[in-house]
Every structure is written in structure tokens, then in C-alpha cells.
Amino acid sequence: MSRMRPDLEMIARHIPAGARVLDVGCGDGTLMAALRDGRGVDARGLELSPEKVELCVSKGLSAIQGDANRDLAEYPDGAFDYAILSQTLQTSERPDQMLDQLLRVGRQAFVSFPNFAYWRMRLSLLVNGRMPVTPHLPVSWYETENIHHLTIADFRALLVEKGVKTQGCWFFTHDREVGSTGANWWAEHAVFQLSR
Amino acid sequence: MATILTSTSAKLILPEALPLDSGQALEGVEVAYETYGELAADKGNAILICHALTGDQYVANPHPITGKPGWWSRTVGPGKPIDTDRFHVICANVIGSCMGSTGPASLAPDDQPYGMRFPVITIRDMVRAQVALLDALGIECLHAVVGGSMGGMQALSFAANFGERTQRVLAIATTARHSAQNIAFHEVGRQAIMADPNWQGGAYYGSGRGPDAGLAVARMAAHITYLSEAGLTDKFGRRLQDRDSKSFGFDADFQVESYLRYQGISFTNRFDANSYLYITRAMDYFDLAEEHGGRLADAFARTSARFCLISFDTDWLYPTAESRNIVHALNAVAAPVSFVELSAPYGHDSFLLDVPAQDRVIKGFLE
Numbered sequence: 001m002s003r004m005r006p007d008l009e010m011i012a013r014h015i016p017a018g019a020r021v022l023d024v025g026c027g028d029g030t031l032m033a034a035l036r037d038g039r040g041v042d043a044r045g046l047e048l049s050p051e052k053v054e055l056c057v058s059k060g061l062s063a064i065q066g067d068a069n070r071d072l073a074e075y076p077d078g079a080f081d082y083a084i085l086s087q088t089l090q091t092s093e094r095p096d097q098m099l100d101q102l103l104r105v106g107r108q109a110f111v112s113f114p115n116f117a118y119w120r121m122r123l124s125l126l127v128n129g130r131m132p133v134t135p136h137l138p139v140s141w142y143e144t145e146n147i148h149h150l151t152i153a154d155f156r157a158l159l160v161e162k163g164v165k166t167q168g169c170w171f172f173t174h175d176r177e178v179g180s181t182g183a184n185w186w187a188e189h190a191v192f193q194l195s196r
Numbered sequence: 197m198a199t200i201l202t203s204t205s206a207k208l209i210l211p212e213a214l215p216l217d218s219g220q221a222l223e224g225v226e227v228a229y230e231t232y233g234e235l236a237a238d239k240g241n242a243i244l245i246c247h248a249l250t251g252d253q254y255v256a257n258p259h260p261i262t263g264k265p266g267w268w269s270r271t272v273g274p275g276k277p278i279d280t281d282r283f284h285v286i287c288a289n290v291i292g293s294c295m296g297s298t299g300p301a302s303l304a305p306d307d308q309p310y311g312m313r314f315p316v317i318t319i320r321d322m323v324r325a326q327v328a329l330l331d332a333l334g335i336e337c338l339h340a341v342v343g344g345s346m347g348g349m350q351a352l353s354f355a356a357n358f359g360e361r362t363q364r365v366l367a368i369a370t371t372a373r374h375s376a377q378n379i380a381f382h383e384v385g386r387q388a389i390m391a392d393p394n395w396q397g398g399a400y401y402g403s404g405r406g407p408d409a410g411l412a413v414a415r416m417a418a419h420i421t422y423l424s425e426a427g428l429t430d431k432f433g434r435r436l437q438d439r440d441s442k443s444f445g446f447d448a449d450f451q452v453e454s455y456l457r458y459q460g461i462s463f464t465n466r467f468d469a470n471s472y473l474y475i476t477r478a479m480d481y482f483d484l485a486e487e488h489g490g491r492l493a494d495a496f497a498r499t500s501a502r503f504c505l506i507s508f509d510t511d512w513l514y515p516t517a518e519s520r521n522i523v524h525a526l527n528a529v530a531a532p533v534s535f536v537e538l539s540a541p542y543g544h545d546s547f548l549l550d551v552p553a554q555d556r557v558i559k560g561f562l563e
Contacts, residue, residue: 050536054536054553056534057557060560060563062532063534063535065535074524076528
């Protein structure tokens with residue numbers, strides 16, 4: 001398995017061999033290829049960019065070009081063991097509805113997202129009074145795809161509100177795993193494993 | 197000058213009568229086909245290519261009548277997306293057509309051309325003839341069945357009816373059923389042919405005159421549906437043909453008129469009007485869901501093949517929504533499916549033209 005982003009690595013590590021997986025926003029198929037080659041997972045992808053779908057298909061992966069905000073509704077209930085949404089929640093039109101769809105088409109879901117409450121973000125906003133630009137959120141406010149910035153605390157509150165169970169959660173700073181204590185301060189991004 | 201690939205042109209006479217959806221059976225059916233590339237010892241590298249409405253078996257080699265390059269010579273050949281160095285490519289003329297397979301111009305058992313006595317056929321009937329050809333060639337399971345437009349309909353019908361006989365299904369710029377708009381355009385073409393006095397109820401063979409004017413009009417109307425408005429505007433705009441001002445008459449003043457007239461007339465040299473009637477009818481009858489109890493997903497329930505669908509953003513004849521409809525049905529039965537809408541300016545005809553992204557998707561999917 002080639003070196004992947006640590007959130008993807010963590011997700012891959014927790015998906016059992018032979019599982020059926022939908023990778024929402026699958027990009028160029030890095031995770032799908034790793035799951036397929038590493039553990040014989042039946043992985044399917046959904047991706048907005050035709051160029052990235054083309055890359056997936058050229059790797060022999062099954063990927064569908066479409067918009068997750070609309071197209072997830074077309075998948076049958078429980079079609080997958082796991083639905084994965086990595087670094088995409090903050091770009092979705094309605095993250096709460098996206099979460100519902102993930103846990104409808106998948107028995108479980110993995111969701112990873114950047115934490116806007118990371119201390120450097122807070123400091124940058126406090127000191128500069130401008131929207132932070134960081135390695136994990138590298139684009140200016142006016143051109144970013146991220147339309148719903150959130151924090152780990154926000155996400156936990158949403159899970160409580162929706163009655164979604166957390167099966168596991170992992171936190172990362174500078175691509176290294178950090179503990180869950182004070183994660184809303186210390187973690188740059190987070191991965192949650194969820195179920196109904 | 198078109199390059200010539202090593203190919204085999206052959207004709208097979210089906211040993212048994214071909215049962216048709218209409219309830220009739222056709223005796224002594226001939227299927228004309230071309231093959232390219234070596235068939236592997238285990239016969240596992242065969243790719244069946246299905247042609248579109250007015251296509252034929254000359255997928256990669258020059259057309260024997262027009263001398264023009266094969267209709268998909270940019271896609272099929274050594275080192276090309278459908279690589280004849282690796283794959284054994286088979287392309288057969290559909291039944292009902294006029295390039296060697298049995299059709300309305302063929303002789304009936306009474307040694308007279310069938311004309312309108314030829315039975316009405318369906319896309320599934322065409323596929324049955326293709327499968328009979330595979331049987332005769334001893335090919336149990338294809339590496340892939342591939343087709344665009346009507347060829348895509350055949351590929352989908354193949355998957356629905358003979359799903360165990362292919363590992364992959366590649367359907368491009370196509371649909372699972374003909375829409376009212378599709379049928380309407382075809383009806384314009386058929387009426388143009390039948391309104392031509394030279395059509396003679398379809399019994400024009402040997403009379404020295406055929407419905408060329410009607411067939412040319414049918415082709416002109418259809419040709420518009422294959423292009424996009426932007427493509428037509430780019431190519432012709434409102435530019436005048438061989439003149440500086442309007443003639444205030446009904447000559448082909450505009451370049452686009454002249455172009456369509458040329459397309460229409462040159463078509464009559466290579467295509468039989470009755471075949472056009474029969475094949476457009478087969479397309480209009482095509483409704484894969486209807487054949488499977490009204491639910492499209494059920495059509496794909498018994499195949500384990502991998503699917504890939506491609507649509508083009510400027511194709512208004514078989515728009516992307518038609519492909520998505522198929523993708524949703526495949527998802528509903530958990531079939532492994534890839535789908536991509538490609539951006540190309542050429543309308544429906546994009547699948548025949550220079551779209552490098554299509555080449556990459558085809559190559560990747562067939563690997």
C-alpha cells in the first residue's frame with residue numbers, strides 16, 4: 001500500500017476484507033485502489049470531477065461521475081457495508097442531510113473533516129481578524145469549496161442531535177495521530193466511524 | 197489514405213432458424229462480419245463491437261463502397277484504445293441491414309427480395325444473431341461487448357439477455373429506451389422514404405429507381421440530431437455557400453444546407469432505404485425495462501459483468517439523463533458500474549470523433 005493521507009490510512013485499517021464500500025468524493029481512487037488491492041474490498045466511488053472519474057476507470061475501479069448532494073438519494077438503503085466521506089462534509093450543501101444519506105446507504109459511515117477550532121486557526125482569526133489559510137485549508141475564503149466550516153465540537157453536537165452512534169474517532173495534527181483529550185483545540189482534522 | 201489492418205471478412209449462414217421477438221422465425225440468416233487481431237488459445241480476448249444505425253462491420257478498415265476509413269478506425273487498431281494487438285475484435289453487420297447480413301434487400305425463399313415482407317425485427321433480435329455468430333466461432337464468454345448509440349442498445353440488451361457471456365459491457369451515448377422525441381425524429385425519416393413515389397411500397401429492387409430523395413431527406417433530418425447547435429454554429433454559422441449574397445431562391449445558399457444535402461445524397465449510395473425503415477423501427481421498439489416486467493434494474497439482475505457508461509454533455513439525442521437512468525438501475529442491483537459524462541462539442545456524434553478522454557476511459561475500462 002502506497003503512502004496515503006493519514007485519515008485515509010486510518011479508514012482503510014478499519015474496513016474488513018471483502019466489505020462493500022462506497023467512497024463518496026473518491027477523487028482519483030487512491031483509497032479505493034488501496035482497499036481493493038490490500039484487502040479485496042468491493043469499492044465503488046462517486047466523484048464530481050470527470051477527470052478524476054477517468055483516472056479511477058483507468059485504474060480499473062468502478063466510479064460514477066455525479067454530485068453527492070443529489071445522487072446519493074438514488075442508491076438503495078443499506079447497499080453498502082461502509083460509506084466513506086473524506087474531507088468533503090464541509091463542501092456539501094447540507095452536511096446534516098449528507099450524514100443521513102451516508103448512514104442510509106451504508107450500514108456504517110466514516111467521515112473525516114478539517115477542524116476549524118484547531119488552535120492555530122483560532123489564533124490566526126484572533127490575531128489577524130481574517131479567515132485563516134493553512135496547509136489543511138489552503139485556499140482563500142472567496143475561492144474555497146468549503147461552504148460549511150465546522151469544528152469537532154460542532155460535529156459531536158450534530159451526532160447527538162441525530163442520535164448517531166460513534167464507533168470510533170481519531171484525531172490528527174501535522175499528519176500525526178493525537179489523543180482525544182482537548183481534540184477540539186489540538187487536532188487539525190478528525191475521522192469518525194459512525195453507525196445508527 | 198486509410199491504413200489497412202489485417203482483417204478477416206467472412207459471412208456465416210446460421211445453421212438454425214433465428215427466432216424473433218415478433219413471434220416469427222427467419223430461416224437461413226446470413227451474418228457478415230469482420231475480425232481483427234488474434235483470438236487467444238483460450239478464446240478469452242474477444243471483444244464484440246456493435247455498430248450504430250447506419251454503421252456496418254467495417255469498424256477499422258476502409259468501407260468497400262465509399263473508400264472512407266472505418267467508422268471507428270480512430271478507436272480500434274494496434275495500440276489504440278481497443279487494441280487489436282491484444283484483443284480479437286469482432287464486428288458484425290446487424291440483421292435487417294444492407295452490408296451483407298440478411299435484410300429487406302436479401303432474397304426470400306421465393307428468390308425475390310424480401311422488401312416489406314421482411315419481418316419487423318428488434319434490438320434483441322439483432323443481439324440473438326450476434327450471439328449465434330459467437331456460438332459458431334466457439335466463443336463462450338467475451339472480454340467485452342462495446343457499442344455506441346444503437347450499438348450501446350445492443351450492448352445493454354446483450355447484458356440483459358446473455359449476461360453470462362461477457363465480462364464487461366461498455367455502452368456509449370445511448371439509452372435503455374427510445375423516447376417519444378427519438379421516435380418522432382425517426383418517424384419523420386420513415387415518412388420521407390415512404391412518401392417518395394420511387395419507394396413503390398418497398399418493392400423498388402430491380403426497378404432501376406429507388407427512393408433516394410426520401411432516404412436523403414431522412415438522413416438529413418437524422419444528421420441534425422447527431423450534432424450540437426454549438427457544433428453547427430462553429431462549423432457553418434450563417435455563412436453562404438459559393439456566393440456573396442442570398443439568391444432569393446431555394447438553392448443551397450447557406451453552407452449548412454449544402455452540407456446536409458451532401459450528407460443526404462452520399463448516404464443513398466451506401467444504404468438501403470428499406471433497411472433504414474426496419475432498423476429505425478427496431479430502435480423505436482427498444483425498451484429494456486418493458487422487456488423485464490417494467491423495472492429496468494431487473495434487466496441487469498442476472499449478470500455479473502462490469503459496466504461502463506459514457507455520455508456527452510452536448511448530446512441531446514441521448515442526453516446524460518438517459519445514461520444516469522441506466523446507472524441507477526445498475527446500482528439498484530449492486531452491479532459494478534462506472535459512469536462519466538464527458539465534455540465534447542460535437543453532440544451525439546462525439547463518440548465517433550476526437551475526444552481523448554473517451555479514449556482513456558475505454559482503454560482503462562478494457563484493461
